[in-house]
Amino acid sequence: MDSDDELSLSSHALAALQEFKKEEEERIKHFNDLKAIAEADDAKKKEITIHEFQEDWQLSQFWYADETAATLGHALLAGADEDTVIVIASAPSVYAAIQKFPEEEIPTKHIYLFEYDKRFEVLAGSDHFYFYDFNSPDNIPEKLKHECDRLLIDPPFLSEDCQTKSARAARNLLTTDKTSKTASGDLKFKLLSCTGERMKGVIRKAYPETRITDYLPSHHNGLQNEFRCYASFESASWKFLPESEQVNADDEI
Numbered sequence: 001m002d003s004d005d006e007l008s009l010s011s012h013a014l015a016a017l018q019e020f021k022k023e024e025e026e027r028i029k030h031f032n033d034l035k036a037i038a039e040a041d042d043a044k045k046k047e048i049t050i051h052e053f054q055e056d057w058q059l060s061q062f063w064y065a066d067e068t069a070a071t072l073g074h075a076l077l078a079g080a081d082e083d084t085v086i087v088i089a090s091a092p093s094v095y096a097a098i099q100k101f102p103e104e105e106i107p108t109k110h111i112y113l114f115e116y117d118k119r120f121e122v123l124a125g126s127d128h129f130y131f132y133d134f135n136s137p138d139n140i141p142e143k144l145k146h147e148c149d150r151l152l153i154d155p156p157f158l159s160e161d162c163q164t165k166s167a168r169a170a171r172n173l174l175t176t177d178k179t180s181k182t183a184s185g186d187l188k189f190k191l192l193s194c195t196g197e198r199m200k201g202v203i204r205k206a207y208p209e210t211r212i213t214d215y216l217p218s219h220h221n222g223l224q225n226e227f228r229c230y231a232s233f234e235s236a237s238w239k240f241l242p243e244s245e246q247v248n249a250d251d252e253i
Contacts, residue, residue, distance in 0.1 A: 069097035079186025089114040137168035167206030213238035
């Protein structure tokens with residue numbers, strides 16, 4: 001390679017770097033503008049979509065497709081009442097979807113977002129956002145310890161360590177009362193975990209009250225790993241798989 005080729009490559013690399021920096025600066029400005037608008041007008045939060053937030057693959061962020069996010073949101077809210085406490089952990093796209101529902105479809109104001117990425121405080125607001133690190137499963141706010149009636153948890157990494165620690169956080173959040181009913185007569189307690197199909201052995205051990213459903217969550221940009229919806233209940237959108245297709249608690253990963 002001669003010096004002219006090296007100079008040409010260097011100029012192309014520099015131009016690409018400058019373009020990347022420009023795009024990054026534009027994204028930061030756009031996000032800061034959103035933050036300012038949301039802080040000035042609480043109603044503006046409802047106008048923020050999940051697509052305003054760039055996925056950070058280092059944090060294993062992969063947003064659900066809009067249809068999946070809405071389906072999971074409706075499942076959490078179905079049969080709830082004004083006293084139902086709901087936590088969405090590591091699934092900000094579902095929280096964003098719920099905010100777009102008509103007011104009459106959101107029976108409770110006790111809906112909280114647990115998320116490692118602090119950008120999402122803009123989406124949920126300081127009263128409904130909690131910083132959550134799966135590596136610290138006992139670091140749960142006192143007001144929500146064993147007060148959560150319904151939980152959706154989407155552990156960010158497909159590893160036994162992440163899944164196990166996430167399950168510990170779930171137990172610290174979830175109410176121990178699994179029999180109480182809402183005003184409509186529906187069970188208050190509902191547990192959802194959406195994660196990789198290959199995690200089914202770990203999930204069944206961590207959440208023995210759940211079963212594999214026939215619903216297949218999809219992601220906005222697609223994923224190579226097959227995802228499954230594990231739930232403690234059937235809904236309008238899914239049924240449990242037959243017992244012959246359920247994994248035994250003693251099965252290996």
